[in-house]
Amino acid sequence: MPLLELRNVSRHYGRLSAVDNVSLSIEAGEFFTLLGPSGCGKTTILRMIAGFDAPDTGQILLDGQDLADTPPERRPLHTVFQSYALFPHLSVAENIEFPLKMAQVAASERARRVRETLEAVSLSDKADAMPQQLSGGQQQRVALARALVNQPRLLLLDEPLAALDHKLREQMQMELIGLQRDLGITFVFVTHHQPEALALSHRIAVMNQGHVEQLDEPSKIYAAPRNRFVAHFIGDINLLDCTLLARENDQLRLAIPGLGEILAPAHTTAQPGQTGAFAIRPEQMLIGDPAQHRDLPNRRDGVVRELLYSGDVTTYKVELANGLHIQALLANVKPGLVQFFEVGDAVSVAWPADAGLFLDA
């Protein structure tokens, strides 16, 4: 039995469907992420799970039990709020002690658990500080400690790292992974930051306008997006409109207007005649001198129009014969050489027949 299950959950605000017929099941011990653009309903889902809001239709079950009649304080789960929501009139230790007090844990036991938890988040020296005396990262840790101290079955995290700077964010990501693995607590994590979702999660539900577009492991979400929305939302990708001409063995023959025919892997059930998009990641594109890559089946000539140097890699924007632009990415691995091509250089772009995929939605 899954730990948490959402069955056809919908929530409307007036005429807006904030959450539209969402079904999810989350296993115990899982790091599950809700990923999607702002306003897609992530917070609304978390609030319904926590009990601050209720679905208009559908059910939320924990251990197979419907939560509809359970008030927030009796649900065996805790939330880490985006604003941290620390109690400003209580010290760090008192904040962490609060859930233990509510659970009527004995005073000596409380003191021990608070001490241990403070140690676990390396804040032992801040026990008596007030929340407003702490930095953002430290407050974040207190919020996490407070939510974890009485070992809930499930932890809900609403963009907990959004307010942190880049370095701290990466450090906290590491700590989150470690905590989740060590404690074995199920995490439902909300973010609109896709690299974070890919790095942390066991499974990701990509959301858009209240519904789930795709639910998969990070590598599947990245390598095999189910539709244009997911492809576009996760990472950078080239999307070229095309028509499916034929299925040949285990390959698809696609026609791209102005570029002719190309070959793509056949992993969909799409039938000839169907239109869609050919999707391929910039790092799968090979870019070279016009003479290079003659052995590859998919190869086009073009001109470099723009380039974006980002240290480890350079992204080249290449204009093809039909006026389409394609992005290709090269790692700057050659010592001393910062880029391989200049704007205006004639180049060829090519990709193997098993790279990219055909999206029919």
Add this chain to the structure above:
Amino acid sequence: MRKTSPWLWLSALLVCLFLYIPLAVVVVYSFNDSRLNAEWVGFTWHWYQVLLHDEEMLQAAANSIFIAICASLIATTLGTMAGIAIQRYKLRLLPVLTITPVAMPEILLGVSLLLFFIQVLHLTLGLLSVLIAHITFCIGFVAIVVRARLAGMDESIFEAARDLGATPWQTFRLITLPLIMPAVVAGALMSFTLSIDDFVITFFTAGVGVSTLPLQIYSMIKIAVTPEVNAVSTLLMLLTLGMIMLATRFDKSVLRGQG
């Protein structure tokens, strides 16, 4: 630092003089060893001793203090609940309804309460009617101050308390109340001062039987402004001043909230 125009200073000074000279006169003459408020004769505590033996005055003072304490306690409780409700439920009408008595001309409130007590409740005017009237106009002040304090707070902390296992009552007792306490105390002190020196509404709702300090002072000056009136006014002034200073110490927004 920006240079302030001397004219601004001058006008501020004039306003202060205008406000405080009359008060200073009352205080000074309460120590004047003369029956008349005419010229300074010499220093005396005499009028304060007269005050201490004036049965009617003492009774009025006792009434005033009793009403002020009860009114501020009850109004603070109700006003705090109103302030929380306004903030929590983002109600449109409730703020208007609660705060209107604050802005309403006192005479209007006085007349309408009088009619209400006599014609609707068939209540004999007395301590109880004055008390109810005072509670009515204090609630709004408390609600404004409490709400102002809540408005500056992250609402998710109240959800966090529930989330961490607190019942609604525990959330109120352990989180909400301690956080709004300064505003609650300030509201109570303000209610106390508003109640103890209210004249207009008390005048309409007191009937003939009971008197309060302001009513008593008024009835005395109908005859003559004796130094005894000065003395009791001085005491009332001190009490009010003390309360207001206490209130502002507890919550800075009192000064802003009252406008």
